[in-house]
Structure formats: C-alpha cells, structure tokens
Amino acid sequence: MITDSEELDTGIDDVIRFENVVKRYGRRDAPAVTDLTFSVRRGELVALVGPSGCGKSTILRMVNRLVEPTGGRVVVDGRDTSHVDVVDLRRGIGYVIQAGGLLPHRTIRQNVATVPRLLGWDASAQQRRVDELLDLVGLDPATYGDRYPAQLSGGQQQRVGVARALAADPPVLLMDEPFGAVDPVVRDRLQTQFRRIQTDLRKTVLFVTHDLDEAVRIADRIALFSAGGVLEQFADPRTLLSAPATEFVVEFTGSDRGLRRLAVTPLHVEDLAKPLVLAPGDGAAYAATALDVDRGDVAVVVSDGRVLGWVARGRLREAARSRDARVRDVVQPFTATVSVRDGLRGAFSALLAQDAPLLPVLDGDRYVGALTPDVVHDALRRDVDA
Known part of the structure; x- marks a missing residue:
C-alpha cells in the first residue's frame, strides 16, 4: 500500500x-x-x-x-x-448507481422526492426542491416532471438519479x-x-x-x-x-x-509561444522582412488586442511583389481559439483539428500567446520535473 x-x-x-x-x-x-x-x-x-x-x-x-x-x-x-x-x-448519504436505479412506476417528480417524502417534508417543500434540482441537472420540471423513467433517455435517467441523490441535501x-x-x-x-x-x-x-x-x-x-x-x-x-x-x-x-x-495540465501564459505579431494594416513587404528578422515562419495578426488570424512567410513574400499589398490581404482566419483557463487536452485537440501550425490563446477576448506542439511538450515536461 x-x-x-x-x-x-x-x-x-x-x-x-x-x-x-x-x-x-x-x-x-x-x-x-x-x-x-x-x-x-x-x-x-x-x-x-x-x-x-x-x-x-x-x-x-x-x-x-x-x-x-x-x-x-x-x-x-x-x-x-x-x-x-x-x-x-x-x-x-446520497447514492447513485448505473442507470439511475429509478422506480419505473413512479414519475420523475415522485422519484426525486423519494427521500424528502420519507423524511416528512410537506408537499410544497417537496415540489420546490424537486423543481430546483431538475433545473440544476438541466431538465425542465414542466417538461419532465410528470414523465416516467421509460420515457427518458439513458442520459436523462442518470441526471434524474443524481437529482434524487441530492434531494435531501446530503x-x-x-x-x-x-x-x-x-x-x-x-x-x-x-x-x-x-x-x-x-x-x-x-x-x-x-x-x-x-x-x-x-x-x-x-x-x-x-x-x-x-x-x-x-x-x-x-x-x-x-x-x-x-x-x-x-x-x-x-x-x-x-x-x-x-x-x-x-x-490535468493547465495552460500558463508564461509557457506560451510568442510569435511575431502583425497589424492588419502593415505592408506585406515590411511584414515579410520582419518575419525574416524574427526567424519565424508564421505571424499572428492582431488588432486592438483581438486576434484576426495568421499569415505564413511564403504568402507574405508573394504578396510583397505588389507595393500596395497589406497583411489584411493575405491573413487566414483561425478556425478555433482557446481560453488560458482551459486545460491542455482540449487545447491540443483544437490545435490538431485546424490547418494553422499554432493556436491562439485568449484571456477573455485579448490575445496572450500561442499554443504549439513544442509548448505542449514543454508543459508536460515541466509537470514531470516539478
């Protein structure tokens, strides 16, 4: 042990x-x-x-x-x-088992009220508690309260089971x-x-x-x-x-x-990648040169703290042949963003699901950095070494 x-x-x-x-x-x-x-x-x-x-x-x-x-x-x-x-x-003590363990001959409302009824609660108190708990588990009391378990899906029955276990506030x-x-x-x-x-x-x-x-x-x-x-x-x-x-x-x-x-590994702002940030009105030639100096392949396009998309070095160089070309002309939108409060699992899944080589991370609506495969690896290694 x-x-x-x-x-x-x-x-x-x-x-x-x-x-x-x-x-x-x-x-x-x-x-x-x-x-x-x-x-x-x-x-x-x-x-x-x-x-x-x-x-x-x-x-x-x-x-x-x-x-x-x-x-x-x-x-x-x-x-x-x-x-x-x-x-x-x-x-x-509340008790929840597989399939909810509901009484099939009693309505959803009666099932949830089982313990309060045994404890002698009056009818109005039982009804208030049932309505409160059905709302809590995402089931409208007016819609589901008078149905029977067989009329609910498996997932709905499980939610009723949780509500019943919580009924007497154990x-x-x-x-x-x-x-x-x-x-x-x-x-x-x-x-x-x-x-x-x-x-x-x-x-x-x-x-x-x-x-x-x-x-x-x-x-x-x-x-x-x-x-x-x-x-x-x-x-x-x-x-x-x-x-x-x-x-x-x-x-x-x-x-x-x-x-x-x-x-179970959180995102930390200090761990995020900080690729070059461009404004949509920047000239394409200037942006391509800035990426060369930054030694990056991708830049994030941000306006007033809000992320608009990303642009690759190759597209900037191609656009730079036109003197009037701007970053906004070649920017590609991200298909997803994540919050800095999200865990790595959902963020990494979102990164893998899009074509961009990085994923913007937001604090509210404000861009704070980017998730890349290297960031994921470093975060997991930090977790091991901590």
Missing part, C-alpha cells in the same frame, strides 16, 4: 475515513479489501479506480453499510458507522459507476455537467469508475486499487500520471499516461 503521510491526515476536515478496514466473504477466502486506511476531505471528490474485482464497489458500499466490514472501522463525519442506526445513516454522495451505461458522447456531457454541479455544491463524493480517463477528468484525488482491495496509490490525477508509485500503477495507467496528463 502506497500513500503519503499527509494523505492519511485524520483532521477535522475528514468526512469519510477508513481505518484498517478488511472485508472477507468467507473465513478461508482471500480478502476482498485488505487493511485499507485512507480518508476523504470535506467537499472533495475521490474516485475509486482499479480492475474488475478489486473491491471498489465493496469499499463504497461499506460507507452506507450495504456491506459490513469484517475488521477495522468506517467513520463518517466523526461517527463510527457501526454505532449509527442504519436508516438514519443512509438518509444522510453531505456525502456515493456514486457507483453512474455513467457507465451510456454512450461515450452522453457520458462526456454528464461528466461535464456533474463537475459543474460539484464545483457549485462541494459535496463529499466517493465515485467508483472503471474508466481512468473519467477519474482523471472529474476527481480531486484518485485511489487506485489492485486485486484484494490493496491501495496502490492515492494522489491527485497529475501526480498519479506523472509519478506512478508502483509497477502496478505504471501498468494500469498505461504507456499513454502522458496523453492522459493533457487533461
């Missing part, structure tokens, strides 16, 4: 804590979970990742006592769960491969939407997934397990991918973990 001492800090911000937890399903069976100790901080999303049969779902279900540990203890919000009434415990949310049953396009949208919701609500979340890319995209920290529920590494996504702690982690993250790191 590989951890950092600070990651096992059991301070007051730890909402979920596993202390030397063991789970066996028979006396002679190998443990499903082996001497597990780690904690989840308040407002943190921790993804549990590993191969099939490594105990991820078992670990998750020990939090709400759907599975009881054989040894050790699970602590939620400072209370040993074995000493808490199981019904009271579960009412304070401090802890357990999610067991919630997006695993939908197609990749819908999964991508659900991940984006859930990350936005989590940013706003800051729930304490344990999230089981078999998809490392999903974990890298949405998690604050990742707990990676091998067979027997052995915790191999517990770290933030960048550390997991740039500094794997064991040979198992190296093998599981794969030879393409460098590409995965694009999703």
Whole structure:
C-alpha cells in the first residue's frame, strides 16, 4: 500500500475515513479489501479506480453499510458507522448507481422526492426542491416532471438519479459507476455537467469508475486499487500520471499516461509561444522582412488586442511583389481559439483539428500567446520535473 503521510491526515476536515478496514466473504477466502486506511476531505471528490474485482464497489458500499466490514472501522463525519442506526445513516448519504436505479412506476417528480417524502417534508417543500434540482441537472420540471423513467433517455435517467441523490441535501454522495451505461458522447456531457454541479455544491463524493480517463477528468484525488482491495496509490490525477508509485500503477495507467496528463495540465501564459505579431494594416513587404528578422515562419495578426488570424512567410513574400499589398490581404482566419483557463487536452485537440501550425490563446477576448506542439511538450515536461 502506497500513500503519503499527509494523505492519511485524520483532521477535522475528514468526512469519510477508513481505518484498517478488511472485508472477507468467507473465513478461508482471500480478502476482498485488505487493511485499507485512507480518508476523504470535506467537499472533495475521490474516485475509486482499479480492475474488475478489486473491491471498489465493496469499499463504497461499506460507507452506507450495504456491506459490513469484517475488521477495522468506517467513520463518517466523526461517527463510527457501526454505532449509527442504519436508516438514519443512509438518509444522510446520497447514492447513485448505473442507470439511475429509478422506480419505473413512479414519475420523475415522485422519484426525486423519494427521500424528502420519507423524511416528512410537506408537499410544497417537496415540489420546490424537486423543481430546483431538475433545473440544476438541466431538465425542465414542466417538461419532465410528470414523465416516467421509460420515457427518458439513458442520459436523462442518470441526471434524474443524481437529482434524487441530492434531494435531501446530503453531505456525502456515493456514486457507483453512474455513467457507465451510456454512450461515450452522453457520458462526456454528464461528466461535464456533474463537475459543474460539484464545483457549485462541494459535496463529499466517493465515485467508483472503471474508466481512468473519467477519474482523471472529474476527481480531486484518485485511489487506485489492485486485486484484494490493496491501495496502490492515492494522489491527485497529475501526480498519479506523472509519478506512478508502483509497477502496478505504471501498468494500469498505461504507456499513454502522458496523453492522459493533457487533461490535468493547465495552460500558463508564461509557457506560451510568442510569435511575431502583425497589424492588419502593415505592408506585406515590411511584414515579410520582419518575419525574416524574427526567424519565424508564421505571424499572428492582431488588432486592438483581438486576434484576426495568421499569415505564413511564403504568402507574405508573394504578396510583397505588389507595393500596395497589406497583411489584411493575405491573413487566414483561425478556425478555433482557446481560453488560458482551459486545460491542455482540449487545447491540443483544437490545435490538431485546424490547418494553422499554432493556436491562439485568449484571456477573455485579448490575445496572450500561442499554443504549439513544442509548448505542449514543454508543459508536460515541466509537470514531470516539478
């Protein structure tokens, strides 16, 4: 088991804590979970990742006592769960599973209101909460509230499942491969939407997934397990991918973990390329000479801080044969731009999708530099050396 001492800090911000937890399903069976100790901080999303049969779902279900540990203890919000009434415990923990786990004979509104109704909320409070949560997950209450689960798509059912889990405003949310049953396009949208919701609500979340890319995209920290529920590494996504702690982690993250790191490596203005900047009214002959002096092949055309496009040395030289030619006459528009607040993954994808050899990076509407393949490489190397 590989951890950092600070990651096992059991301070007051730890909402979920596993202390030397063991789970066996028979006396002679190998443990499903082996001497597990780690904690989840308040407002943190921790993804549990590993191969099939490594105990991820078992670990998750020990939090709400759907599975009881054989040894050790699970602590939620400072209370040993074995000493808490199981019904009271579960009412304070949201739970989301594949396909949403919705009741097929109840409307969407009734499904979302399940826990508030059990808690005795009055009808008006239930309705307000349902409407609020359906709006939060992007479903119009007037359109979807009176439908039944079978009338919704898989992605819509998953959103209802998230809304139902949040209905009583639980401090802890357990999610067991919630997006695993939908197609990749819908999964991508659900991940984006859930990350936005989590940013706003800051729930304490344990999230089981078999998809490392999903974990890298949405998690604050990742707990990676091998067979027997052995915790191999517990770290933030960048550390997991740039500094794997064991040979198992190296093998599981794969030879393409460098590409995965694009999703968690930020853009920094100081790392961006600074190609020659030209104004649209500059003469073509002057611009061609300036590019020669700059020893560049491409210039970015900017007016009042706004990027207009790019121009190559060859086109400038050709245009310079005409005394009156201007940069604006040969400028080529970019097909995409990215924000300095975006990660490298989306930016690199946009760079590859266009013909230009660089991609302009904006701070708001203002041009601040360019992304090139060399910038991507240097940013990834800096991440490793840091």
